[in-house]
Amino acid sequence: MKKIALLFFCLALGGEMLAQAKKGVIRGRIVDAVDKTFAPGATISIQKLPDSTVVGFTMSDENGVFEYKNLAEGNYRILVKLTGSALLKKEFQISASQWEVNLGNLELQPESIQGIEVKGEVTPVEIKQDTVEFNARAFQTKPNATAEDLLKKLPGVEVSKDGTVKAQGENVRRVLVDGKPFFGDDPKLATRNIPKDMIDKVQIIDQMSEQSQFTGVDDGNREKVINITTKKDMKKGTFGRAMAGVGTNDRYEGNLTLNRFNNNQQLSLIASANNINSQNFTLNNAIQGGGNFRGGFQRIAQAFGAANPNNSNGITTVWSAGLNFNDEWGKKWKINGNYFFNHSELVVSQNTKRQNILTDSTFFTFQNNDNNTLTGNHRLNFRIDYEIDSLTLLRIIPNLSITQVDYNNLSVSRTLNSNQLALLNDANTENISENNQLNFVNQLLFRRKFKKKGRSFSSNFFFTNTNQEGTDFNTALNRFYTNGTINNERLIRQKATQDNGSLIYRGGISYTEPLSRRHNLEMNYQISNTNNLTDRRVFDFDEVGSDYLLPNPQLTNNFDNNFISNRLGLNLVTTKLKYSYTLGFAAQIATQNNQDITRNTNFRREFINLFPTAQFRYNFGKNRRMRIEYQGSTNQPTNAQLQPVPDNSNPLNITVGNPDLKQEVVNTIRGNYVSFNAEKFRSFFVFFNVSNTINKIVNSTTITPFGAQVNSYQNADGVWNAVAFAGAGIPLKGNSLVLSLATNGLWNKNISFINDARNIANTYTIGQTARIVWNFKENLDFNLSGTLNHTSQKYSLQPQNNVSYFTNILVADVTYTFNNGLVFGTEVDYFANSGLAEGFNQNYTIWNVSLAKQVFKDKRGEIKVRVYDALQQNIGISRTTTETYIQDVSNVVLQRYFMLSFTYNINRFAAQRQEQERMNRMMFGR
Numbered sequence: 068m069k070k071i072a073l074l075f076f077c078l079a080l081g082g083e084m085l086a087q088a089k090k091g092v093i094r095g096r097i098v099d100a101v102d103k104t105f106a107p108g109a110t111i112s113i114q115k116l117p118d119s120t121v122v123g124f125t126m127s128d129e130n131g132v133f134e135y136k137n138l139a140e141g142n143y144r145i146l147v148k149l150t151g152s153a154l155l156k157k158e159f160q161i162s163a164s165q166w167e168v169n170l171g172n173l174e175l176q177p178e179s180i181q182g183i184e185v186k187g188e189v190t191p192v193e194i195k196q197d198t199v200e201f202n203a204r205a206f207q208t209k210p211n212a213t214a215e216d217l218l219k220k221l222p223g224v225e226v227s228k229d230g231t232v233k234a235q236g237e238n239v240r241r242v243l244v245d246g247k248p249f250f251g252d253d254p255k256l257a258t259r260n261i262p263k264d265m266i267d268k269v270q271i272i273d274q275m276s277e278q279s280q281f282t283g284v285d286d287g288n289r290e291k292v293i294n295i296t297t298k299k300d301m302k303k304g305t306f307g308r309a310m311a312g313v314g315t316n317d318r319y320e321g322n323l324t325l326n327r328f329n330n331n332q333q334l335s336l337i338a339s340a341n342n343i344n345s346q347n348f349t350l351n352n353a354i355q356g357g358g359n360f361r362g363g364f365q366r367i368a369q370a371f372g373a374a375n376p377n378n379s380n381g382i383t384t385v386w387s388a389g390l391n392f393n394d395e396w397g398k399k400w401k402i403n404g405n406y407f408f409n410h411s412e413l414v415v416s417q418n419t420k421r422q423n424i425l426t427d428s429t430f431f432t433f434q435n436n437d438n439n440t441l442t443g444n445h446r447l448n449f450r451i452d453y454e455i456d457s458l459t460l461l462r463i464i465p466n467l468s469i470t471q472v473d474y475n476n477l478s479v480s481r482t483l484n485s486n487q488l489a490l491l492n493d494a495n496t497e498n499i500s501e502n503n504q505l506n507f508v509n510q511l512l513f514r515r516k517f518k519k520k521g522r523s524f525s526s527n528f529f530f531t532n533t534n535q536e537g538t539d540f541n542t543a544l545n546r547f548y549t550n551g552t553i554n555n556e557r558l559i560r561q562k563a564t565q566d567n568g569s570l571i572y573r574g575g576i577s578y579t580e581p582l583s584r585r586h587n588l589e590m591n592y593q594i595s596n597t598n599n600l601t602d603r604r605v606f607d608f609d610e611v612g613s614d615y616l617l618p619n620p621q622l623t624n625n626f627d628n629n630f631i632s633n634r635l636g637l638n639l640v641t642t643k644l645k646y647s648y649t650l651g652f653a654a655q656i657a658t659q660n661n662q663d664i665t666r667n668t669n670f671r672r673e674f675i676n677l678f679p680t681a682q683f684r685y686n687f688g689k690n691r692r693m694r695i696e697y698q699g700s701t702n703q704p705t706n707a708q709l710q711p712v713p714d715n716s717n718p719l720n721i722t723v724g725n726p727d728l729k730q731e732v733v734n735t736i737r738g739n740y741v742s743f744n745a746e747k748f749r750s751f752f753v754f755f756n757v758s759n760t761i762n763k764i765v766n767s768t769t770i771t772p773f774g775a776q777v778n779s780y781q782n783a784d785g786v787w788n789a790v791a792f793a794g795a796g797i798p799l800k801g802n803s804l805v806l807s808l809a810t811n812g813l814w815n816k817n818i819s820f821i822n823d824a825r826n827i828a829n830t831y832t833i834g835q836t837a838r839i840v841w842n843f844k845e846n847l848d849f850n851l852s853g854t855l856n857h858t859s860q861k862y863s864l865q866p867q868n869n870v871s872y873f874t875n876i877l878v879a880d881v882t883y884t885f886n887n888g889l890v891f892g893t894e895v896d897y898f899a900n901s902g903l904a905e906g907f908n909q910n911y912t913i914w915n916v917s918l919a920k921q922v923f924k925d926k927r928g929e930i931k932v933r934v935y936d937a938l939q940q941n942i943g944i945s946r947t948t949t950e951t952y953i954q955d956v957s958n959v960v961l962q963r964y965f966m967l968s969f970t971y972n973i974n975r976f977a978a979q980r981q982e983q984e985r986m987n988r989m990m991f992g993r
Contacts, residue, residue: 090137090138090139090140090161090166091136091137091138091139091140091161091166091167091168092134092135092136092138092166092167092168093113093134093135093138093143093145093159093161093167093168093170094132094133094134094167094168094169094170095132095133095145095169095170095171095172095173096127096130096131096132096133096171096172096173097109097111097127097131097133097147097149097172097173097175098131098172098173098174098175099152099174099175100174100175100176100177101177105127105129105130105131106127106131106149106152106175107127107128107129107130107131108126108127108149109126109127109131109133109147109148109149109152109175110124110126110147110148110149111124111125111126111127111133111135111145111146111147112124112145112146112148113125113135113138113143113144113145113146114143114144114145114146115141115142115143116141116142116143116144116158117142119144122138122143122800123135123138123798138161139161140161140162140163141160141161142158142159142160143158143159143160143161144156144157144158144159145157145158145159145170145173147173147175149175152175152176152177153175153176153177155173155174155175155176157170157173198270198271198272198273199270199271199743200268200269200270200271201221201268201269201270201271202267202268203217203263203266203267203268203269204267206220206221207220207848208220208263208848209848209882209884209890209892210882210884210890210919210921210926210929211262211308211929211970211972212262212263212264213258213259213260213261213262213263214242214257214258214259214261214262214263214266214269214295215230215232215258215259216263217263217266217269218232218258218269218293219840219850220805220840221269221271224271225794225807225809225838226258230254230255230258230259232254232258232293233291234271234291234293237290237291237739237752237754238291239254239291239292239293240252240254240290240291240292241254241290241292241293242254242257242258242292242293242294242295243257243292243293243294243295244257244261244294244295244297244333245294245295245296245297245333246294246296247333247393247403248391248393248403248405248450249261249335249391249405250335250337250389250391250405250407250448251405251407251446251448251466254293255347256337256347256389256407257295259347260322260324260337260347261295261324262306262307262308262324262972264306264972265297265298265301265306265326266295266296266297266298267296267297267298267299268295268296269293269294269295269296270293270294270295270296271291271292271293272291272292272293272294273290273291273692274290274291274292297328301328302328302330303328303329303330304327304328304974304975305325305326305327305328305973305974305975306326306328306972306973306974306975307323307324307325307326307336307972307973308322308323308324308970308971308972308973309322309323309324309325309970309971309973310322310323310968310969310970310971311968311969312931312933312966312967312968312969313966313967313968314343314964314965314966314967315964315965315966316964317342318342318343318964318966319340319341319342319343320340320341320343320345320966320968321338321339321340321341322337322338322339322341322347323336323337323338323339324336324337325337325973331393331394331395332392332393332394332395333391333392333393333394334390334391334392335390335391335392336388336389336390336391337387337388337389337391338387338388338389339385339386339387339388340385340386340387341384341385342382342383342384342385343935343961343964343966344382344383344961345385346383346385346411347387380413380415380943380945380958380960381413381414381415381416381417381943381958381959381960382413382414382959382960382961383411383412383413383414384411384412385409385410385411386409386410386411387407387408387409387410387411388407388408388409389405389406389407389408390405390406390407391403391404391405392404392405398454399453399454399455400451400452400453400454401451401452401454402449402450402451402452403449403450403451404447404448404449404450405446405447405448406445406446406447406448407444407445407446408443408444408445408446409442409443409444410441410442410443410444411441411442412439412440412441412442413439413440413442414438414439415436415437415438415439415440415958415959416435416436416437416958416959417435417436417943417956417957417958417959418433418434418435418956418957419432419433419434419435419436419954419955419956419957420432420433420954420955421433421434421952421953421954421955422868422952422953422954423770423776423951423952424821424826424862424864424865424868424951424952424953425770425821425822425864425865428484428485428486429485429865429868430482430483430484430485430491430774431482431483431484431485431488432480432481432482432483432774433480433481433482433483434478434479434480434481435478435479435480436476436477436478437476437477437478438474438475438476438477439474439475439476440472440473440474440475441471441472441473441474442470442471442472442473443470443471443472444468444469444470444471445467445468445469445470446466446467446468447466447467447468448464448465448466448467449463449464449465449466450462450463450464451463451464458515458516458517458518459513459514459515459516460512460513460514461511461512461513462510462511462512462513462514463509463510463511463512464508464509464510464511464512465507465508465509465510466506466507466508466509467506467507467508468504468505468506468507469503469504469505469506470503470504470506471501471502471503471504472500472501472502472503472504473500473501473502474498474499474500474502475497475498475499476496476497476498476499477496477497478494478495478496478497478498478717479493479494479495479496480493480494480496480719481493481494482719482774484774489548489550489551490548490551491547491548491772491773491774492545492546492547492548492719492773492774492775493545493546493548494543494544494545494546494718494719495543495544496541496542496543496544496717496718497540497541497542497543498539498540498541498716499539499540500537500538500539500540501537501538502535502536502537502538503535503536503537504533504534504535504536505533505534505535506531506532506533506534507531507532507533508529508530508531509529509530509531510527510528510529510530511527511528511529512525512526512527513525513526513527519581520581521579521580521581521587522579522580522581523578523579524576524577524578524579525576525577526574526575526576526577527574527575527576528573528574529571529572529573529574530571530572530573531569531570531571532568532569532570532571533567533568533569533570534567534568534569535565535566535567535568536564536565536566536567537564537565538562538563538564538565539562539563539564539565539716540561540562541559541560541561541562541563541715541716542559542560542561543558543559543717543718544556544557544558544559545557545558545559545718545719545775547773547774547775548773554773555773557718559715559718560607560608560615561605561606561607561608561615561619561622561715562605562606562608562615563603563604563605563606563622564603564604565601565602565603565604566602567599567600567601567602567706568598568599568600569597569598569599569600570597570598571595571596571597571598572595572596573593573594573595573596574593574594574595575591575592575593575594576591576592577589577590577591578590578591585641585642585643586639586640586641587639587640587641587642588637588638588639588640589637589638589639589640589651590636590637590638591635591636591637591638591653592633592634592635592636593632593633593634593636594631594632594633594634595630595631595632595634596629596630596631597629597630597631597703598627598628598629598630599627599628599629599705599706600625600626600627600628600706601624601625601626601627601628601706601707601710602624602625602626603622603623603624603625603712604618604623605618605619605622605623606618606619607619620665621712621713622712622713622714622715623665623712624663624665624666624710624711624712625663625664625665626661626662626663626664626665626706626709626710626712627660627661627662627664628659628660628661628662628705628706628709629659629660629661629662630657630658630659630660630703631657631658632655632656632657632658633655633656633657634653634654634655634656634678635653635654635655636651636652636653636654636678637651637652637653638650638651638652638680639651644686645685645686646683646684646685646686647683647684648681648682648683648684649680649681649682650680650681651679651680651681652677652678652679652680653677653678653679653680654675654676654677654678655674655675655676655677655678655701656673656674656675657673657674657675657676657701657730658671658672658673658674659671659672659673659674659703659730661709661726663710663711663726668726670726670727672729674701674730676699676701676732677699678698678699678700679697679699680696680697680698680699681696681697682694682695682696682697683695683696687742691740691741691742691743692740692741692742693738693739693740693741694738694739694740695736695737695738696736696737696738697734697735697736698734698735698736698737699732699733699734699735700732700733700735701730701731701732701733702730702731702733702764703730703731704728704729704730704764704780706724707722707724708724708725708728708764708780709724709725709726709728710724710726711723711724711725711726712724713777718775719774719775719776720775720776720778721775721776721777721778722777722778722779723777723778723779724779724780725767725779725780725781728764728780728781728782729762729782730762731760731761731762731763731764731782732760732761732762733758733759733760733761734758734759734760734761735756735757735758736756736757736758737754737755737756737757738754738755739752739753739754739755740752740753749795749796749797749798750794750795750796751793751794751795751796752793752794752795753791753792753793754791754792754793755789755790755791755792756788756789756790756791757787757788757789758787758788758789759786759787760786760787760788761784762782762783762784763782763783763784763785763786763818764780764781764782765780765781765782765783765786765817765818765819765820766778766779766780766819766820766949766951767779767780767781767819767820767823768819768820768821768822768951769822769823770821770822781820783818783820783825784818785816785818785827786816786817786818787814787815787816788814788815788816789812789813789814789815790811790812790813790814791811791812791813792809792810792811792812793809793810793811794807794808794809794810795807795808795809799839804839804840804841805839805840805841806837806838806839807836807837807838807839807840808835808836808837808838809835809836809837809838810833810834810835810836811832811833811834811836812832812833812834813830813831813832813833814829814830814831814832815828815829815830816828816829816830817830817949819949819951821864821951824864825863826862826863826864826951827862827863828860828861828862828863828948828949828951829860829861830858830859830860830948831858831859831860831861832856832857832858832859833856833857834854834855834856834857835854835855836852836853836854836855837852837853838850838851838852838853839851839852846883846884846885846886847881847882847883847884848880848881848882848883849880849881849882850878850879850880850881851878851879851880852876852877852878853875853876853877853878854875854876854877855873855875856873856874856875857871857872857873858870858871858872858873858874858946858948859871860948860953868953870948870953872900872901872946873899873900873901874898874899874900875897875898875899875900876896876897876898876899877895877896877897878894878895878896878897879893879894879895880892880893880894881893881894888920888921888922888926889918889919889920889921890917890918890919890920890921890929890931891917891918891919892915892916892917892918892919893914893915893916893917894914894915894916895912895913895914895915896912896913896914897910897911897912897913898910898911898912898913900944911940911941911942912938912940913936913938913940913941914936914937914938915933915934915935915936915937916933916934916937917931917932917933917934918931918932919931919932927971927972927973927974928969928970928971928972929969929970929971930967930968930969931966931967931968931969931970932965932966932967933965933966933967933968934963934964934965934966935961935963935964935965935966936961936962936963936964937963938963939962939963941960941961941962941963942957942960943956943957943958943959943960944956944957944958945958
């Protein structure tokens with residue numbers, strides 16, 4: 068706490084000192100040199116001389132006038148840039164005798180093919196309608212940096228430890244390269260594999276939906292997209308990076324990124340291998356489907372999904388490789404395709420303490436787990452655009468994924484009551500599973516725009532087929548105690564086979580008709596058919612036959628779930644200069660058919676749902692926007708939640724479905740506000756999301772006197788979820804010293820039933836983060852951040868078990884490059900926990916340090932020595948709180964190792980040579 072308080076004090080003091088030093092004013096007017104008209108919207112950068120440090124930005128108004136205040140005494144250079152015009156630069160001075168400088172009319176010349184961009188004289192940012200464009204060369208990064216390192220420098224952009232990117236408070240869903248997909252929709256594959264050296268611009272886009280882009284009618288559905296544009300001299304040639312490293316404790320790391328660009332034809336190869344928990348892809352994209360599959364897919368998702376930013380969920384070995392290509396065949400065809408493969412092994416050894424909350428008492432479970440998970444995944448994706456004519460487009464998007472998961476877990480547990488801490492039960496369990504999944508998805512989109520502006524027709528067809536097969540072996544010895552004496556003992560040896568399938572058809576049409584210049588009517592219809600089949604067969608071990616030969620009818624089930632819906636909707640879209648709004652309404656008729664084939668039981672339900680929608684978007688001015696929307700939706704229960712058959716993978720924690728479950732009805736209201744001040748280079752954004760769920764599918768737990776529990780599901784009302792986020796980017800000294808502040812709040816009201824008693828759990832979380840990025844010339848790369856989170860949990864059944872705890876993180880990341888090619892880097896992560904269970908409140912520091920030497924004449928090579936966790940303090944601690952339990956987990960994690968690595972940058976280009984030859988022919992006739 069003291070360290071974080073000191074961080075905020077230093078940031079505030081530094082900002083105050085800088086504020087007191089700025090006094091001068093610079094004014095002027097931007098004029099087009101050709102027709103002598105005013106030039107609005109030009110971006111003006113102010114640089115401090117002699118080191119060309121950028122101290123601020125502004126833009127010319129509708130009359131071409133600009134003004135920038137609070138300049139300290141000294142020499143400066145002004146850079147002016149407008150699309151289509153050459154870069155204009157002019158020097159001036161602020162002194163005690165001249166605090167106000169008027170540069171008069173500054174004339175912009177047309178952009179020339181002979182224009183030369185001098186190092187340090189680049190425009191850091193340009194505003195283009197719904198796009199904020201950053202010039203990569205204006206933001207210094209450490210040597211051999213990636214796109215992720217560059218994004219961390221940009222105001223309003225946040226990158227978490229796991230690689231998730233947020234821009235202006237919203238999650239970035241896709242990262243494009245030169246406007247084209249890069250390995251599908253996995254942002255991490257782009258941000259962690261593209262070298263910073265190849266990047267020219269980073270564009271943060273509020274991208275309209277595909278339908279809006281086609282019709283020109285803004286339906287208000289937008290998402291944050293980042294587009295990385297490559298440097299012009301890298302449009303044709305081969306470039307990339309190769310790295311290999313070996314370390315102590317048998318640690319190793321290797322990465323390869325290779326790109327071959329030939330104008331519109333792009334080919335990229337990535338490969339990686341390591342056993343140091345470095346994962347350059349998103350696991351959720353690697354494992355698709357499996358939501359109804361009991362076995363390896365759920366376990367591997369849980370194992371990886373629980374990982375915190377410190378890699379505290381075991382040790383992972385990863386081998387991966389992928390190939391991505393983009394091409395254009397003539398003027399009508401655009402092709403994107405990629406193949407990605409990964410093989411990973413996760414080894415986990417963990418200790419768990421769980422406090423289970425009952426209606427009138429609590430009990431404690433202590434568990435030790437050792438498990439090993441092997442995952443292999445192949446993904447093949449395509450995107451094909453065929454432009455039939457200038458008004459008609461056909462898009463085909465087929466995807467194929469094949470996944471195999473092998474899981475082995477050994478578990479030892481014991482349960483004690485909370486009064487005398489008497490032993491209630493203990494268990495020794497082994498689970499072994501082998502699971503395979505095949506997932507095929509294909510989407511067709513046809514769009515036709517008519518000559519009348521705003522009139523359009525589109526149709527789409529979506530098909531997915533998922534097949535999952537698996538075999539589980541479960542061996543468990545369970546003992547139950549009364550007054551310290553064994554009351555009952557049970558040995559389970561079972562084999563379970565599963566054959567699951569999911570088939571989804573969905574088709575729809577949409578027609579947009581302009582009612583007037585500002586009003587459009589959109590009509591749509593959609594039909595959907597979803598069929599899920601689960602066939603689970605369980606066999607007990609036969610001691611006589613020494614095999615699993617005895618069918619277990621109580622645990623065996625063949626279950627078929629079919630859901631058919633028809634939905635008709637109507638939306639009125641109004642678009643005006645300052646604002647736009649959408650008012651819509653949809654009606655859905657749905658039928659759910661559940662068939663328990665094993666027990667010859669059928670049940671059928673019909674639903675009629677009304678879905679009102681509303682959206683309002685307001686533009687306060689340049690780069691200030693607000694959006695508020697309401698949406699209604701439904702969620703269907705899964706096969707696992709419906710089928711009334713016990714799953715006894717853990718005999719002390721049995722799960723059984725409920726065939727009487729109703730569908731969930733969710734009402735959501737969300738909104739955001741974004742402000743970007745180009746003059747001061749400041750950003751501010753607010754985001755909130757509030758939802759209420761009717762007939763929420765919640766847990767219902769029955770606990771025996773021996774501490775065993777049976778889990779099921781039932782519907783309940785009164786479930787609420789709310790999240791709010793506010794952030795600000797404040798430049799303290801141009802873009803060389805930037806302070807980012809972020810505040811987040813979370814409230815969850817969940818319902819559960821424990822021994823038929825209704826339990827209400829309210830969770831409150833509030834957090835504050837401060838981050839400062841300091842780019843001092845080109846030698847020093849400095850990042851400092853602090854985060855403080857407080858969580859409290861309150862229960863209606865057992866208020867004496869209410870909990871409150873803090874988690875604090877302080878991170879300092881510094882890289883300094885010496886003139887002789889030496890590069891020193893250090894990263895210190897300090898973690899402090901309080902309020903957790905005994906033995907879990909530990910403060911620890913992870914210190915990573917490196918020393919590198921750039922080699923070869925052009926510094927293409929780098930030899931580096933790196934130490935991870937130099938203080939050997941890394942521990943894996945996490946807390947999970949639900950409406951029925953509080954759980955603290957400690958994992959065996961990756962600790963200190965030394966790594967020696969060599970990195971080589973590959974750069975072979977033809978563009979520069981060809982351009983020079985073309986210039987020579989134009990200028991000299993040769």
